[in-house]
Amino acid sequence: MSIVNDIRTAFSRRDNALNQLLLLNVLVFVGFILLRTALFLATQDRNAHLPILEWLAVPSVPRTLLTRPWTLLTYSFIHFDFFHILFNLLNLYWFGSLVREYLGDRRLVSLYVLGALVGAAFYVLAFNFIPAFRAAPAILYGASASVMAIIVAAATLLPDYTFSIILIGPVRIKYIAAVVVLVSIAGINGGNPGGEIAHLGGALLGFVFIKQLHAGHDLGRPVQAIGDWIGNLLSGRPNLRVTHRSRAAEAPNAARKSASIKPEQEEIDGILDKISRSGYESLSKEEKQKLFKASQK
Template identity: 40%
Template sequence: MNGTSFQSDIRYWLRQGNTVNHLLLWNIVVFLGINILYIVNTFYPTNTLFSWTYDQLALHSQLNTFIRKPWGLITYMFTHVEIFHIFFNMLNLYWFGNLFRGFLGNKRVLPLYLMGGISGGLLYMLCYNLFLPGFPSGMIGASASVMCILVACATLMPNYEIGLLFLGNIRLKWLALGLIALGIISIPRGNLGGIISHMGGALFGFFYIRILQNGTDLCKPLIWLFDPETRKEGQQQQARSKPKKSPLKVVKKPEDNNQLRLDQLLDKINEKGYQSLSAEEKAWLDKVSKEN
């Protein structure tokens, strides 16, 4: 494969309009960039560019450091150094990001990724300053953002099944609960800061869907900020005085009877909750979710 073909493939991949692809790319670019600096530092130990860059990108627990580098609350969730750290985060982001995107639309992916990461980062800082005041600590990684998206999927579609190596098919709700339980159990021996941030992301993902089902979309301000079409549609709706659309509507336009019925069931869940569905409606919704 020549360089031109590779660049064409990347451009095609990004032009698909899939925000998950863009998030994967930026995480990989930052990973490659910081590891190039790490390699340089290995051969030239006096070179401090790697440590300086890491320090700028990480989220710091100490308030006096955070005040000087507040951008770390955003940059940390795009930064990885270890290969297995980024591999598993990006693998889960690809799986669950696309699953989330298929049900609640592409426009919500980046806002939820950011808000999940911010929630995890704030909980990390809060816990360190409450229980380990003055202890210097820095954190990097997209784990909180990915956990947020995973738990959001599990909350929206708890009985959706995915296939896992050695485990077979498992429902999302059990996968999410299992990962949370493993995180809590490993606190005494694991990466405390990372585990705390996982819990923060998971909590936000859960409450985001619950609040969304009650008619309020916490991602709406960021959707408006990042998406010009949403701003344009909002202006047109205000001009026409149209009623507010349900936040649980699938973004795609109805093309057939299945899509129309899916919209109607999501509206019903939004108004009355999932338990209001009949057994037949739940079975149909579960079948459609697996097909997507």
């Protein structure tokens, strides 16, 4: 079937992280719809799918979580409500495209994974240490914490970038992110307090991730290392051997690499002049990347 081939092609590409995240969420969503329908038809029980869900969603009870550590990641791909997944995927596409353009596929995936982990940590801690949350055991699922991390990361990275919103017009994404965070704060005393706390955990991660990146620290390196190890394991590729060369041989290569990565100061000044004349959106993709690299020095 062409659909199966399209899916296989999407996951075989190494520079397609955003589409892979979107597609994985959709596939899990469709899979759960089919599973829930099949179980209902077989058992006439509308909750027959809950035991399976509990094995994939984050439990609020730490003792249960210790027996299901994989839920810290699997929960971030599970949705049941159509508008829930629609809202998450639209934001993942819009803001994820910005993150991918300026930071690359690997850091986009790192943000998604770390946002899920921190969101789950906030959820479990809130349910066990904040009196207002102490209630019956609950579970957490959905990509909202990961998406919040990407939204806030994009707004921290490019605060003055604008999106055109229907009936409103151009809006800087720093204001969009601020509204989304305020909505989560306001929702803590609503019907989904645990989910809102997880959203705030993801938002905090997104902010800290970019600030640390500007300081020269990539919080996503452990995620990328684990991803590389899993990828090599699945593909059967051997690990690369490290060979040592003399400093005399390395010096010319290092100089060439430094010259190719770090933009010249005159070029940066020209880019800044272009921003002052025509605005940030007038920059090309290459100019924006050079400006971002210069900000990390």
